[in-house]
Amino acid sequence: MEKDWYKKMAFYQIWIRSFYDGNGDGIGDLYGVYEKLPYIKSLGVDGIWFSPLYPSPNADYGYDISDYKNIHPDYGDLEQFQKVLDEAHSLGLKVIMDLVVNHTSDEHPWFLESKKSRDNPYSDYYIWRDGKNGKLPNNWDSLFEGKAWEYCPERDQYYLHIFAKKQPDLNMDNPKVREEVKSIMRFWLDRGVDGFREDVITFISKADNLPDGPPFIPAANGLPFYKDGPHIHEYLAEFRKVCEEYDCFQLGEGPMTSTRSALSYLTGKHKSLDLMFHFDHMFADCIFTEYMQRPFHLRSLKHAFSKWQKALNGRAWNTLYLENHDHPRVISRYGNERYHRASGSMLAVCYLFQQGTPFVYQGQEIGMTNIKLASIDQYVDVSSHNNYHTFHLKDSVEKRMERIHASSRDSARTPMQWDDSKNAGFTTGKPWFYINPNYRKINVAAEEEQPFSILKLYRRCLRYRKNSDVALWGDYKEYDRLSNQLYVYKRTYQQKSLLIVCSFSTHSLKWHNIKEFRGRKGKLVICNYPNPVHGMLKPYEARVYEYKE
Ligand code: GLC
Ligand code: CA
Numbered sequence: 001m002e003k004d005w006y007k008k009m010a011f012y013q014i015w016i017r018s019f020y021d022g023n024g025d026g027i028g029d030l031y032g033v034y035e036k037l038p039y040i041k042s043l044g045v046d047g048i049w050f051s052p053l054y055p056s057p058n059a060d061y062g063y064d065i066s067d068y069k070n071i072h073p074d075y076g077d078l079e080q081f082q083k084v085l086d087e088a089h090s091l092g093l094k095v096i097m098d099l100v101v102n103h104t105s106d107e108h109p110w111f112l113e114s115k116k117s118r119d120n121p122y123s124d125y126y127i128w129r130d131g132k133n134g135k136l137p138n139n140w141d142s143l144f145e146g147k148a149w150e151y152c153p154e155r156d157q158y159y160l161h162i163f164a165k166k167q168p169d170l171n172m173d174n175p176k177v178r179e180e181v182k183s184i185m186r187f188w189l190d191r192g193v194d195g196f197r198e199d200v201i202t203f204i205s206k207a208d209n210l211p212d213g214p215p216f217i218p219a220a221n222g223l224p225f226y227k228d229g230p231h232i233h234e235y236l237a238e239f240r241k242v243c244e245e246y247d248c249f250q251l252g253e254g255p256m257t258s259t260r261s262a263l264s265y266l267t268g269k270h271k272s273l274d275l276m277f278h279f280d281h282m283f284a285d286c287i288f289t290e291y292m293q294r295p296f297h298l299r300s301l302k303h304a305f306s307k308w309q310k311a312l313n314g315r316a317w318n319t320l321y322l323e324n325h326d327h328p329r330v331i332s333r334y335g336n337e338r339y340h341r342a343s344g345s346m347l348a349v350c351y352l353f354q355q356g357t358p359f360v361y362q363g364q365e366i367g368m369t370n371i372k373l374a375s376i377d378q379y380v381d382v383s384s385h386n387n388y389h390t391f392h393l394k395d396s397v398e399k400r401m402e403r404i405h406a407s408s409r410d411s412a413r414t415p416m417q418w419d420d421s422k423n424a425g426f427t428t429g430k431p432w433f434y435i436n437p438n439y440r441k442i443n444v445a446a447e448e449e450q451p452f453s454i455l456k457l458y459r460r461c462l463r464y465r466k467n468s469d470v471a472l473w474g475d476y477k478e479y480d481r482l483s484n485q486l487y488v489y490k491r492t493y494q495q496k497s498l499l500i501v502c503s504f505s506t507h508s509l510k511w512h513n514i515k516e517f518r519g520r521k522g523k524l525v526i527c528n529y530p531n532p533v534h535g536m537l538k539p540y541e542a543r544v545y546e547y548k549e
Helices: 030-042 078-090 109-114 175-191 232-244 259-266 298-312 337-352 382-390 397-407 444-449 454-466 469-473
Strands: 011-014 047-050 094-099 149-152 157-160 195-198 249-253 275-277 289-293 357-361 475-479 486-493 496-503 523-527 542-548
Touching: 030 078, 078 094, 078 175, 094 175, 175 232, 195 232, 232 249, 232 259, 259 275, 259 298, 289 397, 298 475, 298 486, 337 454, 337 496, 337 542, 357 454, 382 397, 444 454, 454 469, 454 523, 469 486, 469 496
Parallel strands: 011 047, 011 357, 047 094, 094 195, 195 249, 249 275
Antiparallel strands: 149 157, 475 486, 486 496, 496 542, 523 542
C-alpha cells in the first residue's frame, strides 16, 4: 500500500542544543522541547524532525554518535524522550529521528574495539586499509578535515573518514553492520517514532577497491566513488523492509544529488526512500558550498526550484526547505536583513506554495539571521574551521572572516530567540554558545505582537496549504523565468489555480499579472503587506491569488 500521509504534512526541525533549555544548564534539551510543544503545534506543522539526540562527543554536534540507542545526557534520557514522543503524538504531531549510519563517532564502542586489532569481532566494522608505498591508501579528501584517511598505530592501518577524523565511516559491505543498522531502526520504531531522516545516506556504499579519484571539486576528491555506490540500492532495500513492518516513512539526505539520481531512490524497482533532501536551490549564491561565494542570483534559485518541481511531478514527492542546521540563515542570503520582515515573510511564501512536504527550521519562522563573531576561534563548527583553513588562504583575515560570516553553519545553531529578556529567554543559565545580539528585536514574543510578522505569515501559509487541494496536489508552472526580480508561479488542480508572486526587489515594481489571468479577478488570499496596491509590488512583497475556472 502506498502511504501518503507524509505528503500532506509540514515538519519543524529541531536542533536541540539551541532550541530551549528546560533545566537551566545553558543547553537546550528534551525538557525544553516538552514545554514548547504547544508552540510548535501552533505553527501549523504536523511533525518534528529531531537532529541527533544521541550520546555524542560533539565533534560534529550529534552527527558523531557514540551510542545509537540512548539519549545524550545533556538532553535528557530515554524516559524523557518517551514523554516528549507521547505528548507530541497526543497533539497530532509525528516525530522522525535522524539516522546517521554512514559513520559513527571514533568513541563508539564498535570503533574502540575495531581499532584494537585486525582480528576481533569488530575489526571489519569500519573501512581499514594498508598504506600504499608509505602513502595514504588513496587520494580521497575528507569533506571536513584534510585527507580522508587517518593512521592508527594499533593496527598499523588507516581508517576512512569522509567527514571529520572523529567520524570513521562504517563498512556497510559487512552484513553485521547492516544488522546493527536495522536493530537501531527497530529500537526507535518500537518506541513509536514515525520515520527517519537518513543522514548522507547516498554515501554508504563505497566503490570496490576504493580507486583514486580524478580531481572533481576542490576538497572532494573521491566523491564519485562513494556517492550512489555499487550496492546502495541493495542495502537500502534491506532497511526499507524494516520500515515496511511499521507505519513510518524514510527521508534521505542526498548531497549533490541530481534529479535523475534522486528518482532512482524515490521511484521504480529500487524505491527505497519516500523523500529526498536535495541541494540545488542552496547554491544560488555559492558554488557547491556556501564558503565559495558568488552574488545571489534569483534566476539560479528559480531554475533550481523549477527543475525539481518538474522532474518529480507525478513521479515522486518533493521536499521543500530553505534552512536547516547545515546552512546559514536564508534572510541573510536570499533575502535582505534591511528588509527583514518583508523579505523573511516573502521567502516563506516563495517555497511553501510549491508541491512537496515543507520543512521549517527552528528560528526560520521568526526570521533569525546570521551571527558575525569576531574571530574564527569563536566558531565551533568543524566544517567552518576546515573551510577557513583550506580555501582562499592568501586573502586577508578580514576577507576570510567575511566568508565565515556568510557561510558558517554556526549561524543556524545560535540559541533560539524566544523573547527580549536576558539570553533571549533561551536559558536561565549560561548559554552554551553565543546568542545573536539582535535578539532584542528578533524574537518569538515580538513576532507574536506584530500583526504582519514573519511568524504570523508562516502560520497563515501553513494553515492555508493544509486545507487546499491545489496547494497540496496542484501542478506547477513558472512564469517570467528571465526576470531577475520576480518569482512567479502557478499551481493548478482540477478547476482551481493559485498564482504566487514574489518580489526579490528592494524597490517597488509595476505588476500587471500574467497574460492568461489579465483582466480576471482573482481572490487575494495571502499577502505580506497590510494594504496591497493595485498594479504595484512593494519591496519583497509576496502575494497568493486564487482563481477558479
Ligand atoms: C549531514 C548532516 C551534517 C553532518 C554531516 C555528517 O550532512 O546534516 O550536519 O555534518 O551529514 O554527518
Ligand atoms: Ca539543559
